[in-house]
Amino acid sequence: MSPFLNACRKAVGDTHVMTDTQQMQAYLTDRRKRLTGKAQAVVAPGSTEEVARIVRLCNQYAVPLVPQGGNTGLVLGSVPDLSGNAIVLSLKRMNAIRALDADNNTVTAEAGCVLDDVHAAARKANRLLPLLLPSSGQCTIGGNLSVNAGGTTVLRYGTVRKLCLGLEVVTAEGAVWDGLQTLYKDNSGYDLRDLFIGAEGTLGVITAAVLGLYPLPREQHTLLVAVDTPEAALALLARFRQHYVSSLTTFELISRHALALVATHFPSLPLPLPLRYAQYALIELSFTEPEAPNTDSLEALLQAEREKGVVRDAVVSQSPSQSRMMWQWRENISDAQALAGNNIKHDIAIPVASVPAFLAETDTLLQARFPACHIVMFGHLGDGSLHYNIGAPEGVPDEDFLAWQADINQLVYDSVYRFSGTLSAEHGIGSMKTETLARYKSPIALDLMRKIKAALDPHGIMNPGKIL
Numbered sequence: 001m002s003p004f005l006n007a008c009r010k011a012v013g014d015t016h017v018m019t020d021t022q023q024m025q026a027y028l029t030d031r032r033k034r035l036t037g038k039a040q041a042v043v044a045p046g047s048t049e050e051v052a053r054i055v056r057l058c059n060q061y062a063v064p065l066v067p068q069g070g071n072t073g074l075v076l077g078s079v080p081d082l083s084g085n086a087i088v089l090s091l092k093r094m095n096a097i098r099a100l101d102a103d104n105n106t107v108t109a110e111a112g113c114v115l116d117d118v119h120a121a122a123r124k125a126n127r128l129l130p131l132l133l134p135s136s137g138q139c140t141i142g143g144n145l146s147v148n149a150g151g152t153t154v155l156r157y158g159t160v161r162k163l164c165l166g167l168e169v170v171t172a173e174g175a176v177w178d179g180l181q182t183l184y185k186d187n188s189g190y191d192l193r194d195l196f197i198g199a200e201g202t203l204g205v206i207t208a209a210v211l212g213l214y215p216l217p218r219e220q221h222t223l224l225v226a227v228d229t230p231e232a233a234l235a236l237l238a239r240f241r242q243h244y245v246s247s248l249t250t251f252e253l254i255s256r257h258a259l260a261l262v263a264t265h266f267p268s269l270p271l272p273l274p275l276r277y278a279q280y281a282l283i284e285l286s287f288t289e290p291e292a293p294n295t296d297s298l299e300a301l302l303q304a305e306r307e308k309g310v311v312r313d314a315v316v317s318q319s320p321s322q323s324r325m326m327w328q329w330r331e332n333i334s335d336a337q338a339l340a341g342n343n344i345k346h347d348i349a350i351p352v353a354s355v356p357a358f359l360a361e362t363d364t365l366l367q368a369r370f371p372a373c374h375i376v377m378f379g380h381l382g383d384g385s386l387h388y389n390i391g392a393p394e395g396v397p398d399e400d401f402l403a404w405q406a407d408i409n410q411l412v413y414d415s416v417y418r419f420s421g422t423l424s425a426e427h428g429i430g431s432m433k434t435e436t437l438a439r440y441k442s443p444i445a446l447d448l449m450r451k452i453k454a455a456l457d458p459h460g461i462m463n464p465g466k467i468l
């Protein structure tokens with residue numbers, strides 16, 4: 001046993017330093033099983049002070065560390081490289097909810113808390129933590145903050161950055177910064193909290209956070225609406241925004257091709273609308289006020305939009321189970337796509353008003369260059385972020401298709417940047433998109449990012465090879 005690992009055992013206890021390859025496997029392999037990295041050990045501290053001790057040891061012995069929460073990230077950010085030099089620092093044992101203040105509408109949770117557990121604690125206090133991700137049963141608060149997670153309610157509540165009031169962080173040199181404030185305003189200098197949010201573990205280890213809570217909705221309505229074009233979906237979004245203002249919590253756009261994949265691979269799921277329309281919007285309204293509008297006013301709005309030719313067909317959920325079923329159509333798209341074969345994914349964002357023009361132009365360019373490729377588009381039209389995934393044309397073997405990856409990525413990202421968008425809406429950069437980031441981000445922005453990294457992590461031990 002190396003002196004470094006001996007010191008780690010002393011710091012956190014023998015049982016919390018794992019070195020057996022078999023045992024470490026789940027921590028070393030990414031969620032989509034694209035990479036199994038190597039590590040000296042998986043170390044799982046149980047307190048902020050233990051995290052600080054391990055980080056100080058990493059500095060002393062020049063050992064890189066890869067912070068990890070639920071390991072559900074999609075860009076190879078939470079797994080080590082193949083060198084075997086690093087340790088994985090698992091935050092899973094730090095899973096206490098330290099405080100919940102219903103009057104201040106805040107919850108203070110440790111980084112390893114699973115998101116669903118924080119939802120449950122908030123619900124018990126009649127409050128909502130409006131961060132809804134399909135991975136909420138496994139992902140953690142520290143991971144959510146480190147990738148600035150989004151989800152399906154961003155148009156109403158913003159990303160987790162907007163929900164975060166304070167952080168506790170172990171710096172890259174092993175000091176504890178207690179920034180766990182519950183203030184809604186603080187202009188006392190640089191915003192350190194915002195530096196660590198979205199940093200993907202490259203600047204420090206988040207050990208706890210204060211998150212803002214909202215009232216639980218009293219009533220919710222889920223709708224699936226068929227439209228002919230993304231322009232029509234955008235017009236409908238504007239109408240709902242104007243009519244429902246703060247009650248509109250979700251507005252997702254789903255192409256027919258995406259729904260058709262779900263129909264093929266989940267044949268027992270009842271389809272709420274015929275599959276003959278080009279686009280579908282999954283909409284959710286959440287009412288917190290005591291006097292919730294009844295569905296008649298909703299039906300009247302839909303009828304007016306039908307008469308204008310914006311809406312082609314629509315169904316409004318009549319029960320929680322019907323609403324759940326509609327959501328399953330949205331949530332099963334990724335799994336259906338995986339079952340359909342390899343695809344090349346893009347997690348992009350475009351200014352909301354430009355989404356239809358972006359889709360028209362990019363679809364045309366792709367079809368011209370890669371005829372009959374399958375474009376599976378779905379995403380959060382309400383905030384402009386899209387999953388724009390490309391599947392192989394019929395009869396093209398996977399190896400040939402994947403050989404097109406660099407060209408497809410360049411075509412898509414060139415188009416994204418022509419429309420003033422971004423190559424990562426919510427999943428981050430990890431080690432998967434570092435080259436792409438270097439190509440599209442401005443040199444000045446990259447230079448500032450490198451200077452921040454060098455200032456906060458002078459020995460370069462924090463998640464090396466990620467982002468930059």
Ligand SMILES: Cc1cc2nc3c(=O)[nH]c(=O)nc-3n(C[C@H](O)[C@H](O)[C@H](O)COP(=O)(O)OP(=O)(O)OC[C@H]3O[C@@H](n4cnc5c(N)ncnc54)[C@H](O)[C@@H]3O)c2cc1C
Nearest residue numbers: 069070071072073077139140142143146149150201206426
């Ligand atoms: C089925 C599925 C659906 C998803 N849907 C969405 C979605 O709708 N919206 C969305 O935004 N994302 C989505 N994601 C991806 C999303 O990134 C993660 O689910 C989640 O936010 C990551 O949390 P985690 O605890 O698993 O982090 P991990 O995967 O463990 O880590 C993610 C990154 O954060 C770093 N990190 C983790 N914990 C800490 C810490 N305490 N301190 C410092 N750095 C840390 C890691 O080093 C890594 O770089 C989805 C993922 C899956 C599998």
